[in-house]
Amino acid sequence: MGNEPVAGGRAGDRGEPAMGNEPVAGGEPVTGREPVTGRGRLEARVGGRRGGLDFDVALELAPGEVLGVLGPNGAGKSTLLECLAGLLTPAHGHIVLDGRELLSATASGRRTVPPARRGIGLLGQEPRLFPHLTVRDNVAFGPSFGHRAARMPRSRARAQADAWLDRVGLGGLGAGRPRQLSGGQQQRVAIARALAADPAVLLLDEPLASLDAEVAPEIRRVLRDQLAATGTSALLVSHDVLDAVALADRVAVLDRGRVVESGTTAAVLQAPRTPFLAALAGVNLVAGVAVGNRVVAGACAFAGVSSQGSMRGADASPATLPDGARAAAVFRPSSVIVATSRPEGTSLRNIWRDRVAAIEPAPGGALLRFAAPALAAEVTAAALAELGVHEGDEVWLAVKASEVGVHALA
Amino acid sequence: MSTPTSARPGPAAGAAGPTGRTTRAATRPAATIPVLLWLPATIGLALLVLPLIGLVARVDWATLPADLASPEALSALRLSLITAAAAAAVCVLLGVPLALLLARAPARLAAVLRAIVTVPLVLPPLVGGIALLSLFGRTGLFGGALEAWGVRLPFTTAAVVVAQCFVALPFLVLAVEGALRASGTAEERVAATLGARPLTVFFRITVPLAAPGLIAGTVLCFARAMGEFGATALFAGNAAGTTRTMPLAIYTAFNGAGVSQGEAVALSLMLLAAALAILVLVRGWRPGASR
Numbered sequence: 001m002g003n004e005p006v007a008g009g010r011a012g013d014r015g016e017p018a019m020g021n022e023p024v025a026g027g028e029p030v031t032g033r034e035p036v037t038g039r040g041r042l043e044a045r046v047g048g049r050r051g052g053l054d055f056d057v058a059l060e061l062a063p064g065e066v067l068g069v070l071g072p073n074g075a076g077k078s079t080l081l082e083c084l085a086g087l088l089t090p091a092h093g094h095i096v097l098d099g100r101e102l103l104s105a106t107a108s109g110r111r112t113v114p115p116a117r118r119g120i121g122l123l124g125q126e127p128r129l130f131p132h133l134t135v136r137d138n139v140a141f142g143p144s145f146g147h148r149a150a151r152m153p154r155s156r157a158r159a160q161a162d163a164w165l166d167r168v169g170l171g172g173l174g175a176g177r178p179r180q181l182s183g184g185q186q187q188r189v190a191i192a193r194a195l196a197a198d199p200a201v202l203l204l205d206e207p208l209a210s211l212d213a214e215v216a217p218e219i220r221r222v223l224r225d226q227l228a229a230t231g232t233s234a235l236l237v238s239h240d241v242l243d244a245v246a247l248a249d250r251v252a253v254l255d256r257g258r259v260v261e262s263g264t265t266a267a268v269l270q271a272p273r274t275p276f277l278a279a280l281a282g283v284n285l286v287a288g289v290a291v292g293n294r295v296v297a298g299a300c301a302f303a304g305v306s307s308q309g310s311m312r313g314a315d316a317s318p319a320t321l322p323d324g325a326r327a328a329a330v331f332r333p334s335s336v337i338v339a340t341s342r343p344e345g346t347s348l349r350n351i352w353r354d355r356v357a358a359i360e361p362a363p364g365g366a367l368l369r370f371a372a373p374a375l376a377a378e379v380t381a382a383a384l385a386e387l388g389v390h391e392g393d394e395v396w397l398a399v400k401a402s403e404v405g406v407h408a409l410a
Numbered sequence: 411m412s413t414p415t416s417a418r419p420g421p422a423a424g425a426a427g428p429t430g431r432t433t434r435a436a437t438r439p440a441a442t443i444p445v446l447l448w449l450p451a452t453i454g455l456a457l458l459v460l461p462l463i464g465l466v467a468r469v470d471w472a473t474l475p476a477d478l479a480s481p482e483a484l485s486a487l488r489l490s491l492i493t494a495a496a497a498a499a500v501c502v503l504l505g506v507p508l509a510l511l512l513a514r515a516p517a518r519l520a521a522v523l524r525a526i527v528t529v530p531l532v533l534p535p536l537v538g539g540i541a542l543l544s545l546f547g548r549t550g551l552f553g554g555a556l557e558a559w560g561v562r563l564p565f566t567t568a569a570v571v572v573a574q575c576f577v578a579l580p581f582l583v584l585a586v587e588g589a590l591r592a593s594g595t596a597e598e599r600v601a602a603t604l605g606a607r608p609l610t611v612f613f614r615i616t617v618p619l620a621a622p623g624l625i626a627g628t629v630l631c632f633a634r635a636m637g638e639f640g641a642t643a644l645f646a647g648n649a650a651g652t653t654r655t656m657p658l659a660i661y662t663a664f665n666g667a668g669v670s671q672g673e674a675v676a677l678s679l680m681l682l683a684a685a686l687a688i689l690v691l692v693r694g695w696r697p698g699a700s701r
Contacts, residue, residue, distance in 0.1 A: 085599075085603055086602075087599055087602075087603075114602070114607075114608075115599070115602040115603050116602050116603075116605050116606055116607050116608070116611075117605070118603075119605075120603065121603050121604065122599070122600065122603040124596075124600075126596070128596050128597055128600045130597055130600075130601070130615060130618075130619075131619070132618040132619065132621070141601065141604050141606070141614075142604040142605055142606075145601075145604075145605070145606045145610050145614055146604050146605025146606055147605040150605070193604065194603075194604070197603075197604040197605055199603075203603075
């Protein structure tokens with residue numbers, strides 16, 4: 001995305017996920033692409049304490065690149081964005097945008113550039129349009145009252161705002177008030193307003209989370225198109241894997257204030273290393289220890305194939321894992337076979353018994369949740385009726401080795 | 411604040427009663443006020459309204475135009491309008507920043523500040539007048555220093571404005587603080603990330619978003635300044651033309667000096683009408699408010 005072709009990390013990343021996806025320790029920055037000329041090169045490392053969270057995050061953004069930041073609630077995603085925007089000053093850290101130092105915080109002192117002079121925009125979950133201004137004046141706010149260097153006469157700012165409204169599909173609505181617009185339209189205006197201020201980097205804090213499911217795809221497309229058209233670098237915090245896939249070139253996964261995983265979006269989602277990311281990618285992840293090329297977790301032992309092969313359904317080669325290493329088995333909920341009697345089948349190597357912990361509705365059927373190991377099995381409504389199982393019932397579970405991806409964990 | 415009850419159907423509305431009957435007509439909420447309380451409530455209301463009716467009844471409509479047009483009355487009215495407008499302006503200039511401080515300060519500091527701001531609200535104005543004299547009087551804390559500079563504040567028109575500010579400022583601060591709290595800081599943060607400097611954010615975002623509270627606060631503040639008597643009487647005195655505002659003119663008239671009692675009633679009627687007009691004005695702003 002952006003003006004640059006999508007390319008992730010170093011050459012060979014895609015083929016060797018074990019290398020490209022290595023979790024990054026707090027100190028090492030998430031590596032970006034090869035140096036490219038252009039605006040929006042961000043290097044940041046921020047750390048400190050906030051409400052019980054001890055965070056230390058380092059990342060880099062190449063010009064025009066979109067980095068997705070995924071992570072469970074409380075992982076420190078919002079804190080990271082606030083530090084970058086200048087709304088929060090971390091205890092220690094260093095932020096450099098296009099060679100300009102925005103923050104230098106050490107034990108001996110803190111120097112920080114205020115939010116208004118950072119050239120970093122912020123688009124949140126809520127559009128937060130200014131209710132007392134027309135839609136046009138909302139979009140014209142940045143060019144009218146923003147950076148002195150980029151400031152322009154009001155009439156020109158308004159003309160430019162109208163052009164922006166056209167670009168986000170709201171041409172002709174400039175004279176109205178924000179409250180006359182729908183939620184989706186308001187978020188379009190917010191996108192236009194953020195980009196009209198011409199930020200070098202745009203921070204996106206779950207920009208589609210508060211929208212209806214029918215509206216979100218359109219807004220996602222608008223956002224993607226406009227980020228690409230302007231070549232704006234962006235940091236996207238999201239809970240939605242679709243956002244990451246559609247918008248981000250790379251993703252970094254945050255957990256308890258640390259980057260625990262990073263790489264190209266495709267590579268990270270194909271071989272998730274944390275239960276959070278697995279849930280995000282809609283797959284089961286059972287972590288355990290490698291014994292004889294199997295992943296042993298409690299009473300279960302999973303045989304499988306090289307992780308990426310299993311997800312692609314091609315060139316599935318038997319996995320090789322160093323004995324005693326931490327490893328994970330990854331498979332889809334729909335790959336899990338549920339039966340009331342021991343299933344027979346030559347290709348079935350992974351078989352175990354567990355009690356149904358919960359039954360949840362799912363599109364076209366139900367998700368059966370199990371506790372040991374924690375995973376979900378997807379069954380059709382008809383299959384559920386035929387099984388006649390209820391919460392608390394014990395069932396047989398099986399999954400074909402060819403549908404299990406196994407990989408080492410750091 | 412504005413609509414105490416109604417709007418929501420009572421628990422029994424539309425639902426089948428215990429006897430199985432559906433009460434379709436009962437779209438009003440069930441009465442929740444014990445019957446016995448109607449009596450004190452009515453007496454309370456009468457206590458507030460009847461004196462005003464009594465006042466209106468005492469008005470001598472024949473002499474009213476002449477009473478209102480007397481030089482003394484016009485002078486007092488003019489002084490009241492000027493001083494109250496000046497006081498309201500000063501309160502806006504000082505009170506809005508103070509309200510912002512209250513609204514954005516950490517909870518503890520805000521509580522302390524709010525208590526301080528509220529003191530003049532509960533303090534008898536006479537005490538306020540003595541306090542102001544103790545500060546600016548000839549032997550007061552600042553009075554001596556001011557005297558040395560050739561400035562004498564007590565018993566001047568400026569003293570009237572200071573006394574009015576003292577009693578009216580809390581009204582403005584508390585109203586604006588409420589509005590600032592209600593509007594929050596999210597829009598301000600957005601404006602900052604769009605490149606707007608703090609002062610630009612304040613004038614372009616913070617103040618417009620708090621406008622309903624600011625207008626209501628200013629109007630209340632003006633009304634309180636118009637009615638100020640106690641602090642003014644002690645701190646500014648009662649000199650016709652320079653410090654005799656409407657309330658002081660009414661007091662003086664009632665004591666039989668300067669103006670007649672009929673005039674006092676006429677002036678009171680005018681203040682009452684002004685108060686009612688202000689109330690209507692404030693209520694008129696409310697629906698547009700964001701709270």
